[in-house]
Amino acid sequence: MGCASSFPGKNVGRSGSLNGEQTVANDPKNIRVKLVLLGDSGVGKSCIVLRFVRGQFDPTSKVTVGASFLSQTIALQDSTTVKFEIWDTAGQERYAALAPLYYRGAAVAVVVYDITSPDSFLKAQYWVKELQKHGSPDIVMALVGNKADLHENRKVSAQDAMEYAEKNGMFFIETSAKTADNINQLFEGTGIYLYRNKTQLSWITCNNRPKCRSCICCYEVP
Numbered sequence: 001m002g003c004a005s006s007f008p009g010k011n012v013g014r015s016g017s018l019n020g021e022q023t024v025a026n027d028p029k030n031i032r033v034k035l036v037l038l039g040d041s042g043v044g045k046s047c048i049v050l051r052f053v054r055g056q057f058d059p060t061s062k063v064t065v066g067a068s069f070l071s072q073t074i075a076l077q078d079s080t081t082v083k084f085e086i087w088d089t090a091g092q093e094r095y096a097a098l099a100p101l102y103y104r105g106a107a108v109a110v111v112v113y114d115i116t117s118p119d120s121f122l123k124a125q126y127w128v129k130e131l132q133k134h135g136s137p138d139i140v141m142a143l144v145g146n147k148a149d150l151h152e153n154r155k156v157s158a159q160d161a162m163e164y165a166e167k168n169g170m171f172f173i174e175t176s177a178k179t180a181d182n183i184n185q186l187f188e189g190t191g192i193y194l195y196r197n198k199t200q201l202s203w204i205t206c207n208n209r210p211k212c213r214s215c216i217c218c219y220e221v222p
């Protein structure tokens with residue numbers, strides 16, 4: 001799926017701060033990005049992060065309590081580095097009131113649903129509205145349909161999700177933390193987007209590979 005290369009980086013520590021002042025750092029060669037994951041419990045947020053940071057999948061992943069912090073640095077093709085400071089929030093209702101602590105000051109919000117669960121898609125829409133009301137005005141939002149490996153039980157069509165994402169100025173991508181499909185593309189694409197000062201790139205796998213240069217899967221940093 002897709003043709004983007006991945007640049008596995010190093011886990012650079014657990015020193016996240018909640019002050020939310022700095023979202024994207026100014027050094028153009030070393031970008032620092034505060035990223036928050038939101039979405040219903042069980043959609044796979046923690047598994048997406050685990051796959052991205054450690055390259056692993058945990059079929060017995062436990063529910064997140066409060067939130068957890070991890071960071072990961074990737075290198076783009078011209079050796080610009082992007083350090084993601086990732087807040088993985090708890091999807092259970094009882095933690096919903098804590099979410100603003102984590103999305104405040106975030107440069108990127110990754111809103112996740114499970115493609116087999118229409119309820120989780122509705123919950124994703126709730127989070128999008130919440131971010132539109134209370135998030136940073138220039139927050140970058142990605143809509144992520146996870147568990148794409150379970151396509152035989154699909155209940156949310158990619159077309160519906162894509163249309164919703166377009167209407168709300170979001171990126172859209174389907175991932176599988178289990179098979180690793182599109183996980184690196186999700187983060188790498190976010191990094192390239194921020195690096196290019198938010199120049200629009202399409203996240204849809206294009207038909208003009210390898211060189212349309214306008215979608216994440218073909219883009220090369222000059």
Ligand SMILES: Nc1nc2c(ncn2[C@@H]2O[C@H](COP(=O)(O)OP(=O)(O)OP(=O)(O)O)[C@@H](O)[C@H]2O)c(=O)[nH]1
Pocket residue numbers: 039040041042043044045046047048058059060061062063064065089090091092146147148149150175176177178179
């Ligand atoms: N088949 C499949 N299962 C997945 C995938 N991602 C996560 N899961 C499973 O879904 C369950 C929930 O995953 P978590 O990552 O813990 O979910 P979460 O969104 O972090 O849930 P909360 O922490 O409660 O908000 C676990 O049993 C995972 O193994 C995926 O891409 N495919």
Ligand SMILES: [Mg+2]
Pocket residue numbers: 045046047062063064088089090091
């Ligand atoms: Mg979790």
